[in-house]
Amino acid sequence: MWTGHLQKRMKRLLNRTRLAAAAATATLLLWTTPFGAAAAEKIAVFPETPYDGYIVYESLIVFWAAIIGLVVILRMKLKEIERTQSLGADREDKDAPLLE
Amino acid sequence: MNCPRLRDWLEERYDIEGIKGIALSKFVPEHRHDIWYYTGGVTLFLFILQFLTGMLLAFYYVPHVDFAYKSIIEIVTKLRMGWFFKSLHHWGAQMAILFLFVHLFGTLLMKSYRKPRELVWVTGFVLLGISIFFGLSGYLLLWDERAFAAVRVATGGAGAFPVVGGFIKAFLRGSIDVTGETLLRFYAFHVAILPLVTLALIGLHLLLVQFHGMSVPPSLEKEKLREVPFFPNVFYKDLMIWLVVLGVVVTLAVLFPPEIGVKADPLAPPPENIKPEWYFLFLLQTLKLFPGSILGMNGETIAILTVSGAILFFFLIPFLDRRSARGERSPLFTWIGVFYLIYFLVMTAVGFLS
Amino acid sequence: MKLKFSLVTRRTFLNTLFFGWLAAFFSGTVYALMRFAFPTLGKEPDFVVLNWKDFAHIPPNSVKPFPWGGTVGLCYRKDDGSMIALKGVCSHMECNVAYKPAERRFYCACHQGWFDADGRNISGPPPKPLETFVITQEGEKLIIARKGVKVELPKA
Numbered sequence: 001m002w003t004g005h006l007q008k009r010m011k012r013l014l015n016r017t018r019l020a021a022a023a024a025t026a027t028l029l030l031w032t033t034p035f036g037a038a039a040a041e042k043i044a045v046f047p048e049t050p051y052d053g054y055i056v057y058e059s060l061i062v063f064w065a066a067i068i069g070l071v072v073i074l075r076m077k078l079k080e081i082e083r084t085q086s087l088g089a090d091r092e093d094k095d096a097p098l099l100e
Numbered sequence: 101m102n103c104p105r106l107r108d109w110l111e112e113r114y115d116i117e118g119i120k121g122i123a124l125s126k127f128v129p130e131h132r133h134d135i136w137y138y139t140g141g142v143t144l145f146l147f148i149l150q151f152l153t154g155m156l157l158a159f160y161y162v163p164h165v166d167f168a169y170k171s172i173i174e175i176v177t178k179l180r181m182g183w184f185f186k187s188l189h190h191w192g193a194q195m196a197i198l199f200l201f202v203h204l205f206g207t208l209l210m211k212s213y214r215k216p217r218e219l220v221w222v223t224g225f226v227l228l229g230i231s232i233f234f235g236l237s238g239y240l241l242l243w244d245e246r247a248f249a250a251v252r253v254a255t256g257g258a259g260a261f262p263v264v265g266g267f268i269k270a271f272l273r274g275s276i277d278v279t280g281e282t283l284l285r286f287y288a289f290h291v292a293i294l295p296l297v298t299l300a301l302i303g304l305h306l307l308l309v310q311f312h313g314m315s316v317p318p319s320l321e322k323e324k325l326r327e328v329p330f331f332p333n334v335f336y337k338d339l340m341i342w343l344v345v346l347g348v349v350v351t352l353a354v355l356f357p358p359e360i361g362v363k364a365d366p367l368a369p370p371p372e373n374i375k376p377e378w379y380f381l382f383l384l385q386t387l388k389l390f391p392g393s394i395l396g397m398n399g400e401t402i403a404i405l406t407v408s409g410a411i412l413f414f415f416l417i418p419f420l421d422r423r424s425a426r427g428e429r430s431p432l433f434t435w436i437g438v439f440y441l442i443y444f445l446v447m448t449a450v451g452f453l454s
Numbered sequence: 455m456k457l458k459f460s461l462v463t464r465r466t467f468l469n470t471l472f473f474g475w476l477a478a479f480f481s482g483t484v485y486a487l488m489r490f491a492f493p494t495l496g497k498e499p500d501f502v503v504l505n506w507k508d509f510a511h512i513p514p515n516s517v518k519p520f521p522w523g524g525t526v527g528l529c530y531r532k533d534d535g536s537m538i539a540l541k542g543v544c545s546h547m548e549c550n551v552a553y554k555p556a557e558r559r560f561y562c563a564c565h566q567g568w569f570d571a572d573g574r575n576i577s578g579p580p581p582k583p584l585e586t587f588v589i590t591q592e593g594e595k596l597i598i599a600r601k602g603v604k605v606e607l608p609k610a
Binding site for chain 2: 074
Binding site: 062066069070073074076077080 | 472479
């Protein structure tokens with residue numbers, strides 16, 4: 001019934017449909033079968049995406065910067081109190097008169 | 101702090117000057133071994149860190165045998181930075197116990213236990229036992245196969261004690277075997293009982309240290325040493341060291357988060373080459389040295405009794421070391437201390453490598 | 455330009471630096487802690503999707519509950535066969551309300567509050583009526599939405 005020209009196009013269409021149907025079935029079967037229940041899944045104990053990973057490392061660096069900053073400031077305070085102590089100026093004079 | 105009104109309000113009601121006087125009267129001697137003074141503070145800091153991270157994790161952990169493992173997976177996968185707080189709690193525990201041992205052997209070798217500080221040693225020793233139990237009970241809460249096997253061995257070993265063994269084992273396990281009952285009561289210990297006892301004992305331990313002042317090693321006792329006020333000089337140094345320790349713990353927690361093991365199965369055999377936490381390795385190796393039966397008696401019982409005897413001797417050192425109590429040099433006990441230290445290190449290493 | 459005298463004392467400078475830095479450090483830490491401790495402050499949904507089959511055959515003068523976020527909603531079939539959906543939570547102190555078929559009213563047992571068949575508060579402490587929802591049926595699904603909300607279903 002189909003003329004030769006149309007016949008070729010029809011065949012091509014049918015083949016493509018068959019291919020698509022095969023692909024769809026394969027995909028469906030592949031993604032619906034559970035992946036071996038016996039295989040232990042590895043639970044992620046660290047953020048998985050590289051983006052989140054970099055955020056974590058960056059935060060660690062900022063954290064260390066904060067710690068080092070605090071240690072430096074504490075050393076400054078320590079040096080200052082040692083300086084006043086060596087001058088003998090760290091004690092409040094109990095008998096100093098009040099400035100009214 | 102510059103809040104004169106607040107200060108006046110408090111001074112009208114409380115003896116602020118008196119408190120300040122007490123705080124400023126604490127002095128710390130300076131000498132070539134004074135770095136050991138900081139070990140106690142670091143241990144305290146790490147335990148406070150454990151309290152804080154533990155409280156956070158307690159918001160989400162479920163201590164029921166069917167939900168424990170799942171709740172941990174939820175914490176690690178679903179909550180924001182859950183993996184980090186769990187990792188921080190894990191590494192905080194490792195470091196706390198490490199520094200606890202450093203502090204223990206430091207005070208042993210510096211002979212800080214000698215008269216009049218025997219009770220400081222006693223309270224500290226009880227705290228050591230409590231900390232080990234903290235580690236064991238906390239570890240079971242993971243409810244993975246390694247923790248399960250470790251607790252089975254530990255409670256089974258406790259059961260080998262003559263007379264009281266069965267009672268101790270039943271009390272710890274809550275059942276014939278390690279079950280959900282064990283999990284629940286270990287949780288009660290870890291979260292309620294041990295923290296309260298620890299707080300009380302640390303309070304007493306610190307109070308006694310304040311009362312007695314800092315101990316000076318016997319070799320330097322006769323010398324006139326420069327004394328530095330605790331507030332603020334040594335306190336600032338404490339803070340600096342604590343900050344660095346915090347940095348180290350956080351770095352370890354970020355770079356080496358612990359893996360989640362396989363869920364515990366009471367019916368399955370223990371996994372291959374299973375090992376307990378590192379601070380138990382020396383005990384395990386010691387038990388392995390003993391043969392199955394000695395002169396017809398149960399080898400395990402003999403092993404437990406020997407180990408207990410050694411620990412008891414260790415505990416009684418302040419009372420046995422008469423020469424230190426008199427203020428004399430006591431090289432015998434220095435060597436005993438060194439022996440204990442080397443034994444501990446070697447056995448831990450052997451346990452690690454085998 | 456060199457000043458003859460310092461504007462602040464060494465002590466003030468050091469203390470400000472220290473406590474300021476400490477405040478910044480702690481606020482970061484506390485922020486992380488809070489995000490962990492308060493994970494999702496629950497928000498009520500704008501709409502819920504249910505199966506039409508479960509609610510199609512409710513007998514007249516009766517009520518079927520459905521989950522509305524973390525609380526309960528009630529699907530109410532009146533005597534005349536029409537169906538409305540209301541939030542099953544009292545507007546007074548958020549106790550769950552019950553339907554009394556004999557009186558054809560909703561009753562809150564906590565403080566003896568009463569609502570009529572349309573959810574209006576008629577007796578007792580409740581200050582406002584029960585919240586009513588818009589019911590739409592889309593094929594097999596029953597969609598219950600808050601008033602004024604445009605329902606956008608995700609394309610499967």
